[in-house]
Amino acid sequence: MNSTVNEHTANEQAVSEAQHTRVGWVLRDMMQSTGVWTFDAGELRELVVQACACGFSSLELGGGQSFQIALQRGYNPYRILRQAKAVIEEQGSAMPLQILLRGANQFGFHHFSPALQQRNIDLLRDCAGDTDKSRALIVRNFDALNDAENLRFSVEYMAASDAEAKKLNDVLLGSGKSAAHKRLHLQVALSYVRPQSNATDASYSTRYYVNYARRLLEIARDAGGSVDSICIKDMSSQLTPARAKDLVPALQALGVPVVLHCHSTDEARATAVQAVAVECGIAGIEVAIDPLSGGASHNDILSIASLRGVQRFDAEQLGELRVLCRRIFSEGASSRKDFAIQLGSLKQLIEAGIPGGAIPFVAHDLSTYVCGMLGVDLEAAIGLFQQELQGLQVQLGGVPLVTPTADIISKQAIKSLCNSARDGQYRTMDPRFCALVLGHYGWLINHASGERITPAKALVDDVKQYCAAIALDEDGLRTHAGRVYPEPELLVQHPAQGEALQGNTELSEAEEYFADLFQRYPQSCENFSTEPECVLMHVMRPAGKSDRLITQSILRPTEARLRDLLDATLHLLPQRTIPESRELHGDEETDLALLRALGDYDGIVTCIKDLVLTGENGSLKVRLEEMMNSIVTPLCEANPDMQAHRFYVERRFVALFAAAVFWDLQRICRRTGADSRRDIREITATRLERIISTTLRRRQRKGLGRAQDFLG
Known part of the structure; x- marks a missing residue:
């Protein structure tokens, strides 16, 4: 009996090794699809450590909407990657990180110049690349239109630079040295859409995807490199088991490993598709973890963990990961955006082709705008939305709905529904939709x-007319409601071959701005990011967000600490009141003596730096008193008049120091757009500004206190 069991086990292991399908964890996409996020460094560290312990083939942690969401919440997405890579190395794990890139759009929502694309790819390589290819960052690179030209530059550059890195590393290894040049794993993704018919030459048929994948492989090969893997990106669970059985082997025949990315918006179908893919020997599949699995997210790992041919996991380690995910995400999961939608409505959005990651955002916009303007409930709004979306798709020719096209077309469908409740003169079009129709x-x-496939002529003419009605501004742009519309002409040249919508001009302006910011506030900047990262985060910031977004993320911690320092300084005064003058001459003499002892304004800045950039907030008052005594005591010992009026001298010191702190706070607030007078009594702010004007600025003009140093 035992020999039979052992023989059966051995056979199973042999089969498993022959059909080894690896499993990746899409942490980023499960957060995006549910609207439940964490960017906390401590929590992400725990998740990465446990992912290493489980042995996932990859951990998706960046790209997609996470780049934009992180920036909006004050986090640096590049640093998140760096920190995660460092944790993986600490654990001695070979697990690669993975990010989602949008070709010419990179992490933004429109075409960027080759120069910007190259810089971003170089930064990603530096953040999480590796000299060992098997550990290198997996860059899943896709285009929303499945347009190979939109992927050309990024595929060419990654393929060529990786081939060069391999060549240089081989030379080093051949001479007995260690490899030194980081590499990336280039994965091209095919945005999957249900075929428009059963004809072999129909859009989105198996032949369509094989030809598209072959074209991308050729682009990489012509650049002197290669594509490392292909991903079937089924963003809205449209792939069926029957079509998967046809598509997976057809792509495998190209000789490149194939990975399946399949949302669980239709859980039963997604599970069946994954099972068929595993039977076909697919190289990899991807999963989510409860409580952020299912719904618009991905199937939970338990749905595929027992499938024959899938890599085996340690049940205890998986159990610990599930406990960890519940602890971190349970509170947010109780109000998951995708679960707020009724099942019938969810299926309507799925059938309309809305990707899982976009469903929470579409549902939010429908609730916010359509329900209110048309006086209908969410279920009715979704029905109207589905009809409008289908109408637009017919006119567009059937565009794949994935970022950014899903957002663009969905937004326009919602605008069109709202337009039905407005007078014609108030009809609105999304500028990105206009750009999409005109070929941008x-x-x-x-x-x-x-x-x-070109959009219907009637739609093109309508968009042209709408754009032409928007007058040119003083910069020669068609700007309406703060947004720029394209010129009312079809773009003849492919946008990837012409001028980028945002390219080198904005890049050079951002470089100049952040070079100045890093010079003035080096420590604050370096605490948040590097200068090259700031430049790219600024240029690729979320659409419609303030150009101060990155500056605010950099300087707000310093701004908050300055406010705390100002509050602690004012608390050294009775009733936090700036003292009235004893007499003008006496004030000047006292201020002069104090400034000399402090080293003028530049000396005060040094003290402010020490207080703001080091130590805990709770120690500010004690440290201020110690500093005050170190300055005031020697002055009083050397001057009997000061000794007799020490209480006044101390109050004058505090007022002078508070004014200097307030001056630095004003500088910071001019950058962040915040109100420097917030939480300060008006009379106090006025007296502080008077000291700045009559003492600090006056000495600056005399060349006695240059004030060329700034809080850093």
């Missing part, structure tokens, strides 16, 4: 037949 996002190609 690339071309829609049927790769099965080679035919270019």
Whole structure:
């Protein structure tokens, strides 16, 4: 009996090794699809450590909407990658990180110049690349239109630079040295859409995807490198088991490992598709973890962990990961955005092709705008939205709905519904939708037949007319409600080959701005990011967000600490009141003596730096008193008049120091757009400004206190 069991076990292991399908954890996408996020460094560290312990083939942690959400919440997405990579190395794990990139759009929502694309890819390589290819960052690179030209530069650059890194490392290894050049794993993703018909040359047929994938492989090969893997990106659970059984082997025949990314918006279908893919010997599949699995997210790992041919996991380690995820995410999961939608409505959005990661955002916009303007409930709004979306898709020619096209077309469908409740003169169009129709996002190609699909003439004419009605501003741009619309003409040249919508001009302006910011506030800047990272985060910041967004993230911690310091300083005064003058001459003499002892304004700044940038907030008052005594005591010992009026001298010191802190706070607030007078009594602010004007600035003008140093 035992020999039979052992023989059966051995056979199972042999089969498992022959059909080894690896499992990746899409931490980023499960957060995006549910609207439940964490960017806390401590929590992310715990998650990465446990992912290493479980042995996932990859951990998706960045890119997609996470870049934008992180920036909006004051986090540096590049630093998140760096810290995660450091944790993996500490654990001695070979697990690679993974990010989602949008080709020419990178982490933004429109075409960027090759110069910016190259810089971003170089930064990603530096953040999480590796000299060992198997440990290198997996860059999942896709285009919303499945337009190979939109991916050309990024694929060429990654393929060529990786081939060069391999060549240089081989030379080093051949001479007995260690490899020194980091590499990336280039994965091209195919945005999956249900075929428009059963014809072999139909858009989104198996032939379509094989031809598209082959074109991307050729681009990499012509650049002197190669694509490392192909991903079937089924963002809205449209792939069926039958089509998967046809598509997976067809792509595998290209000789490159194939990975399946499949949302669970239709959980039963997604599970069946994953099972078929594993039977076909697919290289990898991806999962989520409860409580952020299912719904618009991905199937939980338990749904596939027992499938024959899938890598085996340690049940205890998986159990610890599930406990950890519940602890971190349970509170947010109780109000998951995708679960707020009724099942029937959710299925309507799925059938409309809305990707899992966009469903929470679409539902929010429908609730916020359509329900209110049309006086309907969410279920009715979704029904109307589905009809409007289908109408737009017919006119567009059937665009894949994935970022940014899903957001663009969904937003326009919602605007169109709202337009039905407005007078004609108040009709609105999304500028990005206008740009999409006029060709600024690339071309829609049927790769099965080679035919270019163009929008309906009536739609093109409507968009042209709308854009032409927007007057040019003083900069020669068609700006309306703070947003720039395209010129009312179809773009003849492919956007990837022409001028980028945002390119080198904004890049050079950002470089100049952040070079100045890093010079003035080096420590604050370096606490948040590096200068090259800040430049790219600024240029690729979320659409419609203030150009101060990155500056605010950099300086707000310092701003908050300055406010705390000012509060602690004012608390040294009776009733936090700036003392009235004893007499003008006496004030000047006292201020002069104090400034000399402090080293003028530049000396005060040094003291402020020490107080703001080191130590805990709770120690500020004690440290201030110690500093005051170290300055005031020697002055009083050397001057009997000061000794007799020590109480006044101390109050004058505090007022002078508070004014200097307030002056630095004003500088910071001019950058962040905050109100420097917030939480300060008006009379106090006025007296502080008077000291700044009559003492600090006057000495600056005389060349006695240059004030060239700034809080850093």
